[in-house]
Amino acid sequence: MTSEEIEKKLPRKFVEKIKKIFPAQLIPDILKTFAIKRPTTFRINTLKISRRKALEEFRRLGIKVKEVLWYPDAFILTFPDLQTLSTTHLYQEGKIYVQNLSSMLPPLLLNPQSEDKVLDLTAAPGSKTTQISALMHNRGEVIAIEKDKARFEKLLANMRLQGVENVKVYNRDGIGIWREYFEYFDKVLVDAPCTSEGRFNILRPKTYRYWNQLKVKRMAKKQKGLIVTGFKCLKPGGSLVYSTCTFSPEENEFVINYLLKKFPQSCRIEEVKMGIKNIMPGLIRWNEVRLPQEIKNCIRVIPTELMEGFFICLFTKTKSLGE
Numbered sequence: 001m002t003s004e005e006i007e008k009k010l011p012r013k014f015v016e017k018i019k020k021i022f023p024a025q026l027i028p029d030i031l032k033t034f035a036i037k038r039p040t041t042f043r044i045n046t047l048k049i050s051r052r053k054a055l056e057e058f059r060r061l062g063i064k065v066k067e068v069l070w071y072p073d074a075f076i077l078t079f080p081d082l083q084t085l086s087t088t089h090l091y092q093e094g095k096i097y098v099q100n101l102s103s104m105l106p107p108l109l110l111n112p113q114s115e116d117k118v119l120d121l122t123a124a125p126g127s128k129t130t131q132i133s134a135l136m137h138n139r140g141e142v143i144a145i146e147k148d149k150a151r152f153e154k155l156l157a158n159m160r161l162q163g164v165e166n167v168k169v170y171n172r173d174g175i176g177i178w179r180e181y182f183e184y185f186d187k188v189l190v191d192a193p194c195t196s197e198g199r200f201n202i203l204r205p206k207t208y209r210y211w212n213q214l215k216v217k218r219m220a221k222k223q224k225g226l227i228v229t230g231f232k233c234l235k236p237g238g239s240l241v242y243s244t245c246t247f248s249p250e251e252n253e254f255v256i257n258y259l260l261k262k263f264p265q266s267c268r269i270e271e272v273k274m275g276i277k278n279i280m281p282g283l284i285r286w287n288e289v290r291l292p293q294e295i296k297n298c299i300r301v302i303p304t305e306l307m308e309g310f311f312i313c314l315f316t317k318t319k320s321l322g323e
Contacts, residue, residue, distance in 0.1 A: 003031040009202045010034060011211055021247055021283065026302065033303040035202050040077040040085065041068070041306065042098045046134045047163045049095040057095075061088055070275035073134075074104055076306065094161035099127045102198070102301050102310040105274060106191055106243040107131040109314055114139040116186040120167075121174045121230050124151035126158035128191055133164040142167040143181070145174040175225050178232035183320060188240040190230040192223040192255075198245040198309030220250045224258045231259060231267065232321060239270075240315040245308055247300075249286045252311040256282070256298060257291050259315070266321055269297045270314040278302040282313070 007015050010031075019027055044054045051073060058065055063085065068074035077085060082098065090096045107128050112118050114136050123129045123144035132142060144167050146152040152171040159167060195216055200208040227242055234240050242259075244251055259267060282298030284291045301310035 001032075001035050003028040006031045006035045006202060009205075010200065011208055013213060014197065014200070014208065014211060018247060020286075021249070021300075022280070022302065030303055033305065033309075034200050036305055037203065038100070038306060038308075040082040040098060041101050042075060042077065042085075042096045043071070043104060043131065044073045044075075045095050045097055045130070045162050046073060047138055048093065049090075054090070054095065057090055061090075063088070063090075068101060071101075071104060071108065074101060094163060097127065097130060097162065099131075100308050101306055102245065102308045103127055104131060105276075105301070105310065106189060106241045106312055107135060109272060109274070109312060110187050110189055110239060110241045112136050112140070112142075112187050116140045117184060118142045118187045118189070119177075119181065119185040119230065119233050120144040120189045120191070121177075121226055121233075122146065122191055122193055123169070124148065124155040126155040126162075128189060129155065129167060130158060130162040130164055132189070133159075133162070133166055136166060138164065138166045140166055143185075144169045145177060146171060147173045175229050178229050181233045183233070183235050183322070185233050186235055186238045188230040188234045188238065190223075190227050190240065190242045192226050192242065192244050192251070193219065194223070194244040194246040194251050195219050195248060196245055197247045198303060216248045216250050219246075220248075220255060223251055223255045227255055227259050228262060231263060231315070231317065234315075234317045236266075236317050236320045238317050240317070241312065242315070243310065243312045245310055247309055247311075249283055252300075252313075253283050253286065253291055253295050253298065256295055256313050260292060260294075263321065266317055266319040268316045268318050269294045270316055271297045272299045272312060272314050274299065276301070276307075278304050278307060282311075
């Protein structure tokens with residue numbers, strides 16, 4: 001299917017937005033990613049199995065993989081398919097976790113240490129929560145928040161399967177939690193609920209059937225509340241990662257700018273360095289609006305045949321909000 005044919009199937013205003021965000025020469029290849037079935041990617045759950053043991057099991061079971069250069073615990077499945085992989089003890093015992101490569105980036109950028117106190121503000125279904133726990137070797141303290149009851153139950157099930165022991169989970173709205181945890185955490189992840197534009201696929205029309213600009217605006221309002229809450233919970237000197245799996249600047253750069261304007265003396269955007277090529281800087285101009293230069297330090301993951309579109313920003317809290 002050509003990029004022109006794909007374009008006709010997607011919402012017109014969404015395509016217009018994509019064409020404004022990305023350089024013209026990338027548009028045909030980006031549009032083609034909305035019509036593909038991406039290869040299965042997964043990470044080893046080091047809480048249950050070492051990388052060496054996992055590789056031995058891959059060979060024993062006839063599982064063929066490609067390594068991911070920027071994350072030694074991540075792999076691309078080349079044989080068999082996901083359905084067959086899901087019948088193995090590696091999958092059923094939580095020794096591996098199927099996850100898109102883009103989704104693995106925010107916890108890596110957060111870089112939680114074993115002694116840290118970490119907040120995962122919108123945690124379900126648990127892909128990043130369990131990855132954080134693995135990066136911390138099941139030590140330290142992680143608080144995970146999930147408002148939706150069904151998603152909360154999914155989060156609990158994933159944590160049990162993955163052998164997570166250092167996480168306390170709360171079924172509640174994250175907005176307002178700063179009153180109990182003001183400047184308590186060393187690290188905060190705000191992987192915000194979003195319009196999920198990075199997951200649009202014409203093979204699954206329901207992924208974009210209800211998309212519209214009003215939904216983008218509603219999400220942006222919710223995201224601003226979450227990022228402010230997360231920042232209030234963060235210790236001075238601590239790090240906050242904000243991420244979405246969507247393209248709209250209203251849900252990304254404009255949310256970042258909202259935090260910068262709200263706490264101009266206390267937050268700094270750090271330059272993001274990841275070992276991947278398919279990235280571009282955050283936008284500093286959208287329509288007629290100019291944004292601060294430092295927003296260029298954010299990254300946009302350009303969608304490819306392997307990776308979904310993503311947005312990531314790393315903040316440091318430079319000064320207490322109580323000072």
